Amino acid sequence: MNSVEGVVIASRGGAPSIFLRNITKAYGETIALSDVSLDLRAGEVHALLGENGAGKTTLMKILYGLSQPDSGQIEADGVALKIESPRDARAAGIGMVTQHFSLVKNMTVIENIALASAKTFAIDLAGVRTEIVAASARFGLDVPPDAIVSSLPIALQQRVEILKALMSGCSYLILDEPTAVLGPNDIDSLLEVIRRLRSDAGIGIVLISHKMAEIEKVADRVSVLRRGQVVSSSLANGITSKELITLMVGEQQSGAEQRQRSASPSQSPILVLDSVGVTRETGGLSDVSFAVRPGEILGIAGVSGNGQTELVNVLSGTTQIDSGTIEVEGRQLGSNTPQSLMRAGVGILGEDRHASAVHALQVVENLILDCVEKFAGKFQLRRKEMLSHCESAITQFEIKANPKQAFGTLSGGNMQKVLLARLFSRNPKVAIISQPTRGLDVMATNYVRSLIAQASKQGTAVVLVSEDLDEILELADRVAVMYRGSVVGIVDHSEASRESIGELMAGIAK
Amino acid sequence: MKARFVLRASTPWWRGPLLVGAAALLTILISAIMIRWAGGAPIPAVRYMFISPLQSRFGFTESLLSATPLVFTGAAVAIAFRAGYWNIGAEGQLLAGTIGATWVGLHAESLPRIVGVPLILLAGMLFGALWALTPALLRTRLGIDEVVTTLLLNPVALLIITGLLNGPWRNSESGFPDSDVIADSTKLWIVWPNTRVHFGLALGVVIIGLCWWFVGKMSGGLKLRAVGLAPNAARIAGLPVERTLLITALVSGGIAGLGGASEIAGVAHQLTTGISNNFGYTGVIVATLAALSFVGALLVALMFGVITVGSFSASRALEIPSQIGQLVQAVLLITVVCALVIQKYRVVWTIKRSEGRK
Numbered sequence: 001m002n003s004v005e006g007v008v009i010a011s012r013g014g015a016p017s018i019f020l021r022n023i024t025k026a027y028g029e030t031i032a033l034s035d036v037s038l039d040l041r042a043g044e045v046h047a048l049l050g051e052n053g054a055g056k057t058t059l060m061k062i063l064y065g066l067s068q069p070d071s072g073q074i075e076a077d078g079v080a081l082k083i084e085s086p087r088d089a090r091a092a093g094i095g096m097v098t099q100h101f102s103l104v105k106n107m108t109v110i111e112n113i114a115l116a117s118a119k120t121f122a123i124d125l126a127g128v129r130t131e132i133v134a135a136s137a138r139f140g141l142d143v144p145p146d147a148i149v150s151s152l153p154i155a156l157q158q159r160v161e162i163l164k165a166l167m168s169g170c171s172y173l174i175l176d177e178p179t180a181v182l183g184p185n186d187i188d189s190l191l192e193v194i195r196r197l198r199s200d201a202g203i204g205i206v207l208i209s210h211k212m213a214e215i216e217k218v219a220d221r222v223s224v225l226r227r228g229q230v231v232s233s234s235l236a237n238g239i240t241s242k243e244l245i246t247l248m249v250g251e252q253q254s255g256a257e258q259r260q261r262s263a264s265p266s267q268s269p270i271l272v273l274d275s276v277g278v279t280r281e282t283g284g285l286s287d288v289s290f291a292v293r294p295g296e297i298l299g300i301a302g303v304s305g306n307g308q309t310e311l312v313n314v315l316s317g318t319t320q321i322d323s324g325t326i327e328v329e330g331r332q333l334g335s336n337t338p339q340s341l342m343r344a345g346v347g348i349l350g351e352d353r354h355a356s357a358v359h360a361l362q363v364v365e366n367l368i369l370d371c372v373e374k375f376a377g378k379f380q381l382r383r384k385e386m387l388s389h390c391e392s393a394i395t396q397f398e399i400k401a402n403p404k405q406a407f408g409t410l411s412g413g414n415m416q417k418v419l420l421a422r423l424f425s426r427n428p429k430v431a432i433i434s435q436p437t438r439g440l441d442v443m444a445t446n447y448v449r450s451l452i453a454q455a456s457k458q459g460t461a462v463v464l465v466s467e468d469l470d471e472i473l474e475l476a477d478r479v480a481v482m483y484r485g486s487v488v489g490i491v492d493h494s495e496a497s498r499e500s501i502g503e504l505m506a507g508i509a510k
Numbered sequence: 511m512k513a514r515f516v517l518r519a520s521t522p523w524w525r526g527p528l529l530v531g532a533a534a535l536l537t538i539l540i541s542a543i544m545i546r547w548a549g550g551a552p553i554p555a556v557r558y559m560f561i562s563p564l565q566s567r568f569g570f571t572e573s574l575l576s577a578t579p580l581v582f583t584g585a586a587v588a589i590a591f592r593a594g595y596w597n598i599g600a601e602g603q604l605l606a607g608t609i610g611a612t613w614v615g616l617h618a619e620s621l622p623r624i625v626g627v628p629l630i631l632l633a634g635m636l637f638g639a640l641w642a643l644t645p646a647l648l649r650t651r652l653g654i655d656e657v658v659t660t661l662l663l664n665p666v667a668l669l670i671i672t673g674l675l676n677g678p679w680r681n682s683e684s685g686f687p688d689s690d691v692i693a694d695s696t697k698l699w700i701v702w703p704n705t706r707v708h709f710g711l712a713l714g715v716v717i718i719g720l721c722w723w724f725v726g727k728m729s730g731g732l733k734l735r736a737v738g739l740a741p742n743a744a745r746i747a748g749l750p751v752e753r754t755l756l757i758t759a760l761v762s763g764g765i766a767g768l769g770g771a772s773e774i775a776g777v778a779h780q781l782t783t784g785i786s787n788n789f790g791y792t793g794v795i796v797a798t799l800a801a802l803s804f805v806g807a808l809l810v811a812l813m814f815g816v817i818t819v820g821s822f823s824a825s826r827a828l829e830i831p832s833q834i835g836q837l838v839q840a841v842l843l844i845t846v847v848c849a850l851v852i853q854k855y856r857v858v859w860t861i862k863r864s865e866g867r868k
Binding site for chain 2: 262316338339343348350356375422
């Protein structure tokens with residue numbers, strides 16, 4: 001059935017065994033990977049590091065046959081491999097555990113594994129059970145074979161996934177952010193499993209991660225991807241966490257202008273978070289405290305996945321806090337619902353512009369969606385007023401759109417401008433702005449940044465959450481750094497540098 | 511060969527009408543084959559079904575009468591679906607409405623008609639809304655899928671009717687499980703003299719108009735559409751998503767219940783277990799065929815009225831089963847849904863590269 005030519009099961013000698021050569025992949029105009037080469041060796045943990053959108057997942061999808069490269073090829077011991085589907089990849093000895101598990105939740109562990117390895121019509125469940133027990137012992141992956149998958153905690157479900165991949169005979173295993181879903185103790189035992197697979201079974205492992213600590217613990221080799229290119233590939237013991245962070249976020253771009261900052265604001269803070277906590281098994285918030293004054297921009301920096309998204313959800317009211325308090329203008333909010341935050345004068349620009357607007361509705365309708373009542377007449381919406389409001393917003397914010405056009409047909413930059421127009425036309429006292437320029441071109445990026453600077457000049461307090469460190473250094477008056485769900489430090493812009501912030505981001509400074 | 515659906519970037523104006531025309535043609539073709547299979551002559555059957563009801567006054571007014579409950583259920587389903595609330599329970603809500611209406615109808619002997627009629631309609635509406643309340647609360651408070659709960663409550667409503675008709679409401683003269691005839695003061699006015707076309711049709715048209723105006727023109731309607739199209743975006747914009755869903759669900763149930771009251775007070779005048787000829791389920795088809803537009807739902811309901819009457823005359827004249835009408839409606843649903851998909855997506859066929867070739 002499958003059409004793999006010249007499959008060679010990797011020798012376990014430590015020579016480069018699987019080689020991704022000059023891989024390029026574009027989605028439309030966005031170049032996801034540009035001429036990327038990477039070698040994977042048996043018996044080695046190869047960590048793949050990079051920010052969101054750097055191309056890590058795309059690269060691994062290509063290796064696992066979920067996506068085809070535009071150019072370049074995959075070789076095993078010098079022989080070209082043809083991987084057009086996960087089936088081809090598995091036949092070549094490559095397995096993958098994705099972030100979202102592909103287990104049938106209502107089946108037992110045995111049934112799930114039998115399903116993956118079934119080659120005949122008849123399934124010998126007892127035989128599979130014996131194999132599972134043997135494989136569990138061999139790889140040090142204890143799983144209860146008779147349990148229903150949905151009854152297992154997430155860490156055990158992950159073990160089942162790993163075992164499933166190993167039992168289908170893979171000698172290379174891709175783990176896509178495996179620790180993102182785990183708590184601290186489970187992370188340690190997963191790292192132990194990874195070590196054991198490498199040393200005892202000679203499996204080559206690709207570990208996709210953002211987290212320095214675990215890379216330091218298990219990786220033999222680290223490659224850093226940035227904007228679709230490999231910017232570094234080296235042995236893990238030859239490089240420090242600080243260097244890795246610098247590689248990940250990139251060098252200071254020349255010509256990035258510093259915003260004119262007013263003299264230190266003396267007013268009392270308008271938004272105060274005091275020991276805010278969100279209890280979660282993973283990815284919650286703990287003891288987040290900061291204050292923002294009118295006219296100030298507080299940047300929130302951090303390696304992605306350290307609680308920034310949760311913080312934005314809290315400030316937009318979509319996640320309820322479990323402890324601590326939020327004060328706006330000296331008044332404590334009873335509960336942080338979207339409505340109460342809006343009433344208090346907090347506006348939001350979410351990190352996902354697509355999820356923040358209704359694609360099928362018109363630009364004008366999206367623009368007034370948060371203040372529909374303002375345009376409600378006695379028997380109908382006052383469309384003329386809506387349109388003139390929209391037209392003035394289009395002029396003011398330089399939006400290239402027709403008011404009656406469907407929002408979904410706009411370009412990313414124009415979508416963002418519409419959402420910013422919606423945010424600022426409320427004259428918010430506090431603006432929470434998350435990843436405002438992600439995926440935008442240079443022109444749009446500069447414009448959006450100038451809008452944010454302008455708003456703060458007019459007295460709006462801005463909380464700017466961004467993975468782009470340049471953006472934060474350019475705009476922020478102070479920078480708060482998040483690490484593992486907490487604010488680990490707040491640095492004034494005069495003292496903020498890539499080095500000082502980078503250390504805090506890596507969780508190695510105190 | 512493998513088919514993939516790719517979203518179309520743009521749609522020329524003629525593609526919609528062309529696809530609907532093709533769907534209609536395909537429906538007639540498939541129906542003709544089925545009619546031939548059932549032993550009838552296809553061409554006269556198609557003529558009986560689609561054309562002859564429109565050629566006589568009786569056929570036309572009977573078609574209007576058949577369409578009346580579908581106008582209500584079509585509107586009820588359309589408004590709920592527009593808000594993203596998947597109410598499959600219009601059948602049960604309509605039946606609950608008939609219970610409320612019958613209850614008022616049996617106890618309103620001495621009232622003047624100008625009081626009795628509003629009362630019976632109000633009762634139908636309230637009972638319909640009440641029947642929609644439980645699934646709506648389960649959905650908005652606990653996140654329990656409304657498709658299942660609204661659907662499963664439909665047979666429950668019918669069982670309650672069966673219970674009532676075999677118990678307290680058993681016919682006092684014949685002893686059959688049909689209720690007594692409701693009081694004259696609660697019967698709806700006939701709006702077309704010497705036919706059975708009653709005030710319910712006019713009311714249905716008004717409901718359609720109100721729904722169209724509300725959803726298209728009013729601020730609440732914009733909120734409802736936003737909630738239906740992208741609930742998370744609506745939530746981020748500060749709209750009360752759960753409250754919108756709850757109110758829409760109750761309004762939807764109320765409209766369906768009003769349809770039930772219109773059947774009791776307008777034409778049946780008594781409650782029977784066969785009071786609803788699957789009007790609620792057909793309402794889902796009506797709303798879907800209309801692509802959730804209210805004026806469209808009115809037109810589709812009228813067309814279904816014609817098909818219902820036409821299929822009876824076809825079955826009488828050609829000795830084919832009268833269920834052929836429902837069959838045509840079902841085939842129409844499938845072809846139109848296909849047409850809607852093709853309007854939105856392009857089908858790309860890919861031939862899998864043959865093995866071993868490079």
